[in-house]
Amino acid sequence: MANPYSKAFLTGLYRQLWTIRAFETRCIQLYRQGLIRGYLHPYLGQEAIAVGVCAALGPQDYLTSTHRGHGHCIARGADLRRMTAEITGKQAGYCQGRGGSMHIADMSQGNLGANGIVGGGTAIGVGAALSARMQGKDSVCAVFTSDGGVMNGTFGESLNLAAAWDLPVLFVIENNQYAVSLPVREATREPELYKRAAGYGVEGRRINGNHVLEVYETAAEYVRRCRAGEGPFVIEALTYRHAGHHVNDPGTYMPEDQKEHYRKMDPCLLGRQFLIELGGASCEEVAAIEADVQQAMDDAVEFARQSPETTIEDFLEQIGGDQ
Numbered sequence: 001m002a003n004p005y006s007k008a009f010l011t012g013l014y015r016q017l018w019t020i021r022a023f024e025t026r027c028i029q030l031y032r033q034g035l036i037r038g039y040l041h042p043y044l045g046q047e048a049i050a051v052g053v054c055a056a057l058g059p060q061d062y063l064t065s066t067h068r069g070h071g072h073c074i075a076r077g078a079d080l081r082r083m084t085a086e087i088t089g090k091q092a093g094y095c096q097g098r099g100g101s102m103h104i105a106d107m108s109q110g111n112l113g114a115n116g117i118v119g120g121g122t123a124i125g126v127g128a129a130l131s132a133r134m135q136g137k138d139s140v141c142a143v144f145t146s147d148g149g150v151m152n153g154t155f156g157e158s159l160n161l162a163a164a165w166d167l168p169v170l171f172v173i174e175n176n177q178y179a180v181s182l183p184v185r186e187a188t189r190e191p192e193l194y195k196r197a198a199g200y201g202v203e204g205r206r207i208n209g210n211h212v213l214e215v216y217e218t219a220a221e222y223v224r225r226c227r228a229g230e231g232p233f234v235i236e237a238l239t240y241r242h243a244g245h246h247v248n249d250p251g252t253y254m255p256e257d258q259k260e261h262y263r264k265m266d267p268c269l270l271g272r273q274f275l276i277e278l279g280g281a282s283c284e285e286v287a288a289i290e291a292d293v294q295q296a297m298d299d300a301v302e303f304a305r306q307s308p309e310t311t312i313e314d315f316l317e318q319i320g321g322d323q
């Protein structure tokens with residue numbers, strides 16, 4: 001079968017996969033140095049989902065994200081400098097350092113925001129798709145959610161409304177098999193989460209969420225069909241976190257053999273393999289991409305370091321009323 005992917009396309013995918021990997025790895029270091037406060041939920045191990053789905057979106061499209069949202073933001077093209085500044089609570093951040101890790105949004109790119117409320121982005125995404133429809137735009141909204149998000153009532157309500165109104169929404173369930181320490185099979189009798197779509201008259205599919213090309217192809221098909229008025233659709237992307245729920249969770253409940261299984265299916269390793277085998281890139285070219293990403297990351301950290309702290313007064317401003 002002919003290889004449909006250009007070297008430039010595969011390079012773009014790998015650069016994004018590696019950027020997310022580098023960003024999360026550096027954020028963990030910054031957290032350990034006390035430069036990031038609050039919670040930090042790394043996207044390590046799930047990179048291919050954000051990258052594959054966002055590669056299938058156009059500039060007119062929207063996304064809603066989750067508490068584990070840095071990858072979605074980066075894959076949508078966010079500026080690493082402003083992200084790093086936001087996460088370290090600096091004024092140059094996307095929300096002037098007021099939001100932090102779980103609240104980055106960028107309306108200019110149709111990124112309607114990460115969300116500290118599990119399932120919180122689902123209905124927002126349906127609203128975005130409805131507004132696009134009412135304005136005669138051909139925008140699609142990708143709603144990133146999680147295995148835990150699906151257990152919330154808002155998932156069923158949102159999916160039902162999107163289906164009843166034929167809205168252009170692509171629900172992307174990132175099934176990393178745990179909600180904190182709760183395995184999916186203990187949270188539901190039906191652990192194949194895409195099957196819920198059928199109950200709402202919606203087509204859904206389970207795919208390998210670590211395989212960036214499989215994610216891209218599935219998302220591209222569903223996005224195209226959403227634009228043709230066939231939406232909504234559901235993708236259940238099976239994946240696994242590299243470590244515990246947040247940076248301070250040792251993840252002792254994650255079985256070693258399971259971790260090992262998914263380590264071999266690391267989305268960055270696979271992405272690198274695609275670039276070399278299908279894109280014809282040399283090992284030197286791959287190393288050059290990685291070095292370039294590292295430099296961009298160093299630059300982002302330096303930029304954030306030089307930005308002024310967000311002060312208590314800054315936080316109180318915009319809350320309104322007398323202080």
Ligand SMILES: Cc1ncc(C[n+]2csc(CCOP(=O)(O)OP(=O)(O)O)c2C)c(N)n1
Pocket residue numbers: 041067068116117118119146147148149176178179180245
């Ligand atoms: C509505 C709601 N309930 C509970 C929480 C606390 N909480 C934060 S993350 C999380 C589990 C998330 O698991 P999952 O939804 O599968 O996402 P993952 O962390 O695996 O990406 C919970 C229960 C919350 N933030 N919001």
Ligand SMILES: [Mg+2]
Pocket residue numbers: 146147148174175176177178179180
């Ligand atoms: Mg989960």
